[in-house]
Amino acid sequence: MNERVVDFLHAEHDNILSRLDTFLRIPSVSADPAYSVHMNEARQHLAERLKQIGMQNVCELDGGGEAAVYGEWLGAPGKPTILIYGHYDVQPEDPIELWKSPPFEPTVRDGCIFARGASDVKGSTTIALEVVAAYLAVSGACPVNVKVFLEGEEETGSPTLGNIIDRYRDLLKVDAVLSADGGRASADFPTINTGARGNGQLEFSVRTADKDLHSGRYGGCVRNALHEMATLVASLHDVNGAIAVEGFYASVEDITPRQKTDTAAFPFDEKAFLGDVAASHHGEPGFIIREQLTLRPSLDINGMWGGYTGQGGKTIIPNTASAKLTVRLVEGQNSSDVLQQVAQHLHSHCPAGVSLEISNMFCGAPASTLSPAHPLVRAAETVLFNETGRQAAHVRLGASVPITAVFKEMLGVDTLMFGYNLPDEDVHAPNEFFRIKSIGEGLRGWSLFLEELGKYPVSAFSTPERLKQ
């Protein structure tokens, strides 16, 4: 059957591009209330399209913010039910003056579509919908049951996603999530995203006096909040860049031989990776960069400030200083425990006479791991091997993927990110683009993938702990 679907998609190519063009022309910027009319326009556009292709129960799922668009096709009893995730909202276009063509007037140059949202993630969302459409058009059926869930708040941090899932928990019952968001690591080398680091954050500030002091009147006999802040921040890492917080690595799982092999399998040019941003290598010794980024935790100060920061000088001894800190966590680490360790470190390194305040502690998503035995992974391996003739490398993300954690926690299911966007496509920046070539590859990939998933029994989707790597 799949060949007919692929042929259909091939024949539809120009129409698909045209529909993507229409979708990209809707300036669905979720961050700016001025665009709310266009958010509504995007929802109506998608709902209409879902109905048009034969989805049922098409509706908006409202969690109190920008509603998600939902549609289902459940005509394959006994087959697994897959939630297809995408999002229709896009980043603001600023700085508008740096765009070479208007952000909401899609323009093709050099085989790429330039438009806000082209890569993140209207392109890959369109791929997913068009594959479902093709199956229903060609044979009136999909290889799996499908629930389409298109979020409208991904770019604003999904503030009401939890509400939506909570409110429509029964509707959203599925066996797994296939995400159009979360792209490929490389255009040439096939990869499967099998995990992500978790995260957590806190802020802290120090106070050394009840006001800024004049350096002529106090300089040489009192503590300076900036000196204290600097000493605290410097104490968080050792000279090599390893984290010096007591117990920080204690529960980190050792890297397994399989993880080492997987990491090494992905071609990665360390020199180019660093050289592209003029950075130098610095971090926990004994690991290659890809291991440091995906299998080892990190801790960074994201902002630090205190005292006078305007033009010229001001001869003060600042009395307060503040910093924002985030951690990236790996399997074995509990975000709350780790943040407590960091807080404990700061307290124990804070000298008498300095008051330390810790605030805005926020335990983000935990690290996530897809078992190699999970049908999402095995199906992806099969598809990518058939398509490229190469064994896909299992790669983990250094970043955190909140939706993956939310779906796992609230729906109890795993997510595979299977978007066709690539890392260089200037998402969140001017002149965002999506490669037209990726559309053809994505349409083939997704159609094969749904078919492959349909071969697994529903029971295969529940991942017992023992299968976890």
Place this chain on the structure above:
Amino acid sequence: MNERVVDFLHAEHDNILSRLDTFLRIPSVSADPAYSVHMNEARQHLAERLKQIGMQNVCELDGGGEAAVYGEWLGAPGKPTILIYGHYDVQPEDPIELWKSPPFEPTVRDGCIFARGASDVKGSTTIALEVVAAYLAVSGACPVNVKVFLEGEEETGSPTLGNIIDRYRDLLKVDAVLSADGGRASADFPTINTGARGNGQLEFSVRTADKDLHSGRYGGCVRNALHEMATLVASLHDVNGAIAVEGFYASVEDITPRQKTDTAAFPFDEKAFLGDVAASHHGEPGFIIREQLTLRPSLDINGMWGGYTGQGGKTIIPNTASAKLTVRLVEGQNSSDVLQQVAQHLHSHCPAGVSLEISNMFCGAPASTLSPAHPLVRAAETVLFNETGRQAAHVRLGASVPITAVFKEMLGVDTLMFGYNLPDEDVHAPNEFFRIKSIGEGLRGWSLFLEELGKYPVSAFSTPERLKQ
């Protein structure tokens, strides 16, 4: 003769208060161009008054900014010529809403005059002028030759003072400067200001990549500019608070027994000094606070910033961080050499892969010292002993006094600060005030002081190096 002058001043007391009131009503804010008409008004007011009291050659000395007001009385041939320094400009009144009475409507409460500029420094400037006026009114002569120099840019950092002195160098030729600015350390205990620390400043910034990096994509394998900045700043002091810059103390002159005695002579409550601002003691070991503040150098970071400092979090690895640094210097230290040592320290502590930029290096005033043998000091000792029955303590300022350095450098003469303002009078803040009691004390003090100065031959005012302590 002095008794008649003192009697005259006593009789004039209400008229003097009335003239001070008039002076304080002129909102001569130098920082804000919107007040320039009032700067002019203040100059005309002062010029008129100088003429009225019998000063000659009254004129404005223009250096390209707010002109200084000048007047002279040179009717005492053979006697020393003293430049009386004051300034007629005041700080802006912001934050206006915190004033209990309008800043430019002088109001008497609890024996104090509340008004912007009352303490800094129209009060003490009025004292100086009224004493000259009294001498001329009573006897048609002063005990010394007098050149009055009233600056209009003290509160904006004296940007054209150098120009003015350069342009009117011959007119400003004097034997010493007596400043109405720079006040008393205590209302109860007589003190003489015999020196000040010098200063210098620089800014520095570090760069670790060519843009902020995403902590998910790079966290754990690259340098973070804020970590590097923290490590650099932390390296500037040891754990006790002593400066760890190589060579920083090398040329600092040892504290002499006389300096130790002088410092100890001034009653100083360390606990109250720190307690008042909720600070704790921290600094170079082996010295009491007054020694740390006036006879030992200090180094402070005045501002430090980098990365994201807004609301919420941002998961970046900042690529740049910046800091502002100032030093307070003592006798023996050359500002340029010291700043070079700091720069050298930063460079040598900056690891490979981090680029360091040093900017806005500015060598401020050097430390200054008035010899105990200088007539300004000896005359002050005599006056204060006669007035209080106590030996005045020689005190040094921890701050820097740019005009003292400018007069020394450009005119080759020493300055004694002999203002009658006190440290608690909220200068530069809302509800600035000046004690009415200080006016009576100041009028007596200045009249005695001019008389005492008149007893010294001109030759006594040149301070050979050997007299320096």
